[in-house]
Amino acid sequence: MLYDILALVLAIFVAPVAGGLLRGVDRRLTARLQGRIGPPILQPFYDFFKLLGKSRLVSSRENLIWAWAYLVLTVAALILFSLGQDLLVIFFMLAFAGASLAFGAFSVKSPYSHFGAYREIMQMLSYEPILLLAAVAIFLETGSFMVADVLSHGGPLLVFLPLAFLAVLIALGIKMRKSPFDIAASEHAHQEIVRGVYTEYSGPFLALIELTHWYELMLILGFIALFWAQPLWLGALLALGCFILEILIDNIAARLRWSWMVGVSWVLGVGLLLANIVIIQVAGYGPGL
Amino acid sequence: MPGENLIAVLILLPFAVGLLGLAVRDEKVRRPLVIAASLALMAASVALLFTVLGRGTVTFSPSEAWEMPITILDFAMLAYFLYIGITSRHVLVTALTLGQWVLFPLLKYSVLPAGYEVERVFRVDLLAVVMGLIISVVGSLIVIYALDYMREHEKHLKLSRTRQPVFFLFLIGLLGAMNGLVFANSILWLFFFWEITTLCCYHLIRHDLTSEAQASALRALWMNLVGAVACVLGMILVFRSAGTLALDEISAAGTVGPALLLPLALFCLTGFTKAAQVPWQSWLLGAMVAPTPVSALLHSSTMVKAGVYLVLRLAPSFEGTLLSAAVAVFGAFVFMTTALVAISQRVSKRVLAYSTISNLGLIICCAGINTDLAIAAAIALIIFHAVSKGMLFLAVGAIEQQIESRDIEDMEGLVSRLPLITGAAIVGMITMLFLPFGAVFAKWASMEAAAVPISPWFPLVVTFLAVGSAATLVFWSKWIGRLMSNLIVARKEEKAERRPFFAYGALLVLVSTAVVLSVFIVPLMSLLVMPAGQEMGYGVPFDTSGWQLRTALGTFSPWPLFAAVLVAIVLPALFIRVRRDELQPAYLCGENVAADPVSFRAVADVPVTAATGGVYWQRAFGENQLNNWINGAGILLLAALFAGVMM
Numbered sequence: 001m002l003y004d005i006l007a008l009v010l011a012i013f014v015a016p017v018a019g020g021l022l023r024g025v026d027r028r029l030t031a032r033l034q035g036r037i038g039p040p041i042l043q044p045f046y047d048f049f050k051l052l053g054k055s056r057l058v059s060s061r062e063n064l065i066w067a068w069a070y071l072v073l074t075v076a077a078l079i080l081f082s083l084g085q086d087l088l089v090i091f092f093m094l095a096f097a098g099a100s101l102a103f104g105a106f107s108v109k110s111p112y113s114h115f116g117a118y119r120e121i122m123q124m125l126s127y128e129p130i131l132l133l134a135a136v137a138i139f140l141e142t143g144s145f146m147v148a149d150v151l152s153h154g155g156p157l158l159v160f161l162p163l164a165f166l167a168v169l170i171a172l173g174i175k176m177r178k179s180p181f182d183i184a185a186s187e188h189a190h191q192e193i194v195r196g197v198y199t200e201y202s203g204p205f206l207a208l209i210e211l212t213h214w215y216e217l218m219l220i221l222g223f224i225a226l227f228w229a230q231p232l233w234l235g236a237l238l239a240l241g242c243f244i245l246e247i248l249i250d251n252i253a254a255r256l257r258w259s260w261m262v263g264v265s266w267v268l269g270v271g272l273l274l275a276n277i278v279i280i281q282v283a284g285y286g287p288g289l
Numbered sequence: 290m291p292g293e294n295l296i297a298v299l300i301l302l303p304f305a306v307g308l309l310g311l312a313v314r315d316e317k318v319r320r321p322l323v324i325a326a327s328l329a330l331m332a333a334s335v336a337l338l339f340t341v342l343g344r345g346t347v348t349f350s351p352s353e354a355w356e357m358p359i360t361i362l363d364f365a366m367l368a369y370f371l372y373i374g375i376t377s378r379h380v381l382v383t384a385l386t387l388g389q390w391v392l393f394p395l396l397k398y399s400v401l402p403a404g405y406e407v408e409r410v411f412r413v414d415l416l417a418v419v420m421g422l423i424i425s426v427v428g429s430l431i432v433i434y435a436l437d438y439m440r441e442h443e444k445h446l447k448l449s450r451t452r453q454p455v456f457f458l459f460l461i462g463l464l465g466a467m468n469g470l471v472f473a474n475s476i477l478w479l480f481f482f483w484e485i486t487t488l489c490c491y492h493l494i495r496h497d498l499t500s501e502a503q504a505s506a507l508r509a510l511w512m513n514l515v516g517a518v519a520c521v522l523g524m525i526l527v528f529r530s531a532g533t534l535a536l537d538e539i540s541a542a543g544t545v546g547p548a549l550l551l552p553l554a555l556f557c558l559t560g561f562t563k564a565a566q567v568p569w570q571s572w573l574l575g576a577m578v579a580p581t582p583v584s585a586l587l588h589s590s591t592m593v594k595a596g597v598y599l600v601l602r603l604a605p606s607f608e609g610t611l612l613s614a615a616v617a618v619f620g621a622f623v624f625m626t627t628a629l630v631a632i633s634q635r636v637s638k639r640v641l642a643y644s645t646i647s648n649l650g651l652i653i654c655c656a657g658i659n660t661d662l663a664i665a666a667a668i669a670l671i672i673f674h675a676v677s678k679g680m681l682f683l684a685v686g687a688i689e690q691q692i693e694s695r696d697i698e699d700m701e702g703l704v705s706r707l708p709l710i711t712g713a714a715i716v717g718m719i720t721m722l723f724l725p726f727g728a729v730f731a732k733w734a735s736m737e738a739a740a741v742p743i744s745p746w747f748p749l750v751v752t753f754l755a756v757g758s759a760a761t762l763v764f765w766s767k768w769i770g771r772l773m774s775n776l777i778v779a780r781k782e783e784k785a786e787r788r789p790f791f792a793y794g795a796l797l798v799l800v801s802t803a804v805v806l807s808v809f810i811v812p813l814m815s816l817l818v819m820p821a822g823q824e825m826g827y828g829v830p831f832d833t834s835g836w837q838l839r840t841a842l843g844t845f846s847p848w849p850l851f852a853a854v855l856v857a858i859v860l861p862a863l864f865i866r867v868r869r870d871e872l873q874p875a876y877l878c879g880e881n882v883a884a885d886p887v888s889f890r891a892v893a894d895v896p897v898t899a900a901t902g903g904v905y906w907q908r909a910f911g912e913n914q915l916n917n918w919i920n921g922a923g924i925l926l927l928a929a930l931f932a933g934v935m936m
Contacts, residue, residue, distance in 0.1 A: 055871075056867075056871045058867045058871045058872055059876075061866075061867045064861070064865050064867070072857035076850075076853035076857070085846070088733050088736055088843065089724065089843070092723070092729060093724055095723070100858075102766055106774045107773045107774060109886075110876055111877075111899055111901050112878070114774065117770055118767070121767060124763070124766075125760065125762065126759075128755070129752075129756045129758070129759045132736065132758060136740040139842065143842075144841075145740075146844065194878060262909075266756070270756065273752075281745070
């Protein structure tokens with residue numbers, strides 16, 4: 001019980017702070033890679049509170065409802081994760097959250113917003129099979145879909161699931177909306193005026209979406225940490241390493257077409273996972289067998 | 290009322306009402322008659338549920354006097370199919386019927402001993418009760434809806450003489466035939482009702498008598514006759530090796546020997562044709578030309594459900610065999626590929642049709658995975674798919690009658706024009722698509738069932754399921770997006786939403802059923818679905834203590850998930866308010882025209898109206914691109930299934 005309350009506090013209050021800080025690191029690191037000085041690490045929080053104070057400009061009421069839904073459903077997924085719940089349920093919840101972002105963009109009559117929504121859906125088509133199959137691969141190693149059981153599982157999963165891990169990195173790139181996968185909206189240093197799925201959001205509701213991204217980032221990094229769950233600090237380091245790797249890739253890659261993204265995720269991502277699952281099956285290890 | 294009488298009512302009442310309607314022909318009589326009969330069917334099916342829950346499985350054999358008329362009717366139907374084949378010069382229908390003219394007498398008079406009948410002709414266990422409830426409750430609601438729909442439909446067609454009596458005869462008759470089919474324990478009787486469903490389906494599809502409708506009806510007929518031939522062949526082989534045509538005796542034997550695998554594979558093939566699995570999906574898509582209540586009925590509670598029911602019913606007898614693994618791979622393949630094709634569809638009913646085929650594939654896949662968990666998932670999916678899909682067809686039919694189009698592109702922003710029905714449709718889609726609703730619970734359960742390495746083919750099955758699941762997300766989300774976009778206030782000249790009482794009533798009852806069943810999924814699973822699986826010889830996959838569904842692998846807790854959805858969507862929908870002065874036109878990358886919120890000044894200050902359109906990715910997921918591959922692969926998989934079984 002006490003542990004559950006602690007987990008809830010972590011998920012609801014600590015995760016966004018950590019996520020915001022990581023976004024600050026991201027912006028600073030990106031700036032350095034581009035030869036700029038970059039903003040202070042706390043800049044995402046300054047932006048967030050500034051946005052909160054702006055007056056509301058609204059294109060449609062539904063737009064706001066779905067932005068709110070995006071936040072609540074993402075937080076719900078993170079809470080499920082921190083309470084050690086079922087991985088597939090968490091990913092289905094995350095899919096609902098992602099679709100809410102697209103629904104919000106659809107509920108305004110703006111072509112840019114609609115383009116973004118369709119591309120957001122395409123991004124989901126790309127990473128969803130990877131996440132689901134990664135959960136299956138983890139199940140085959142640990143004998144359970146429950147995060148709690150995966151955490152208490154002894155050996156480091158990364159050793160047995162190296163190919164699955166590579167596939168999850170593709171999903172991480174898409175979920176972080178980093179180049180070459182920032183298809184639904186450009187993420188790059190916010191230089192573009194027309195930002196696809198976010199075009200119609202401003203002020204407090206843009207802040208809400210930014211906050212959701214922080215939660216989302218923590219959830220997906222938490223999932224990566226599961227690949228080295230014992231001791232957990234190693235898993236955290238692993239997740240941090242992947243985060244920095246994504247920033248590097250982001251800065252050396254250009255945005256590409258959606259068809260390329262789906263192709264890479266399905267052929268490479270799903271292929272790697274399938275290969276890993278078959279290897280587990282043939283080698284016959286893991287209590288799931 | 291004892292169980293036997295309830296069975297008789299559920300099978301015979303629909304036919305009686307249909308024939309009475311045909312004799313009287315007066316709408317003033319037909320409407321109350323149909324409504325009364327529908328209510329009686331619902332009541333009888335619920336009564337049967339309590340009878341079976343209380344007394345256990347009900348068995349019943351009609352007197353031997355029935356044998357002769359049934360045989361005559363069997364042959365009369367074959368004669369009628371032959372007549373259709375010859376008069377419409379359809380080679381396949383003719384040839385397949387002739388094949389049955391050879392095989393069926395062979396079975397009846399050479400293979401079977403004279404006067405053979407199984408001991409328990411009808412046997413109603415919980416699985417049959419679940420099917421009976423779906424047929425009688427969802428099906429009856431669709432029939433009630435049809436009362437309003439067909440009136441409007443015929444007004445639109447400007448017919449000089451109403452054809453509704455014939456229509457309702459086949460529509461209600463289909464319910465009776467389906468009840469007979471799922472209650473039958475004797476495969477001979479099952480086959481008899483099976484043929485009646487084929488007959489009803491043929492007449493319902495060609496109801497409007499356009500050349501397209503007639504062609505589609507003939508296609509549905511020949512494809513269903515393929516299944517019928519396979520079924521008769523299966524009966525001959527199964528009697529040769531097992532000496533019985535009773536379903537319970539076939540599956541009671543536990544996992545069968547290799548000699549029975551071929552007839553079981555043939556029965557599965559029969560199920561696949563009726564469930565419109567690849568490569569037979571085209572008959573169900575062609576059936577879309579029929580009036581909407583027909584599509585709703587065929588897709589949700591009857592016809593295609595007969596196909597998956599048969600496979601599920603036989604599942605215990607091929608548990609752990611190669612056939613089982615092949616069925617799982619095949620079903621998962623159909624689930625994935627038809628979901629992918631659905632992405633490219635812009636005709637609403639075709640999206641629904643592909644989604645139906647896809648979900649049926651998932652049910653068949655679960656039957657093939659054949660574990661405690663998979664069978665529970667399959668039964669749950671049958672229930673939730675019937676309710677949600679029936680509702681979605683009814684909504685689309687009502688929308689079509691009001692906007693005179695079934696194109697998703699014409700439904701842009703429909704939620705502001707027809708708020709009630711579009712809102713219901715969106716809720717219906719969400720119940721098919723997202724947590725914590727039942728259909729997705731079933732998807733979750735099947736995914737976890739597929740992840741357990743019980744056959745060497747499980748990596749393939751689970752991969753198909755993962756990709757198919759993502760594809761499902763795409764086509765529903767896109768459609769929901771189209772319905773919600775363009776929220777400009779309804780223009781004055783547009784007609785207000787017509788809300789016919791019976792049509793809207795049936796629809797709203799189905800939406801609420803989908804939501805309520807999802808909220809109470811734990812009791813539903815523990816009282817009905819899992820006991821149904823147990824009666825088939827499976828174990829109890831879920832620990833239901835604490836209002837959770839806990840398996841050895843994972844946990845599904847519906848109520849916290851519902852709380853999350855409540856806070857995420859329902860509360861903001863109720864409480865988020867926007868002041869008029871906060872409303873701004875969308876950003877259009879130019880100077881907005883003050884008077885028109887969707888126009889902007891572009892080059893040379895010319896006003897341009899912004900337009901949005903759906904994306905269907907034809908070049909990637911179009912039928913032209915994928916169909917040949919899918920059908921080819923489907924045929925190969927089926928060939929592999931038979932080759933594997935015969936080796």
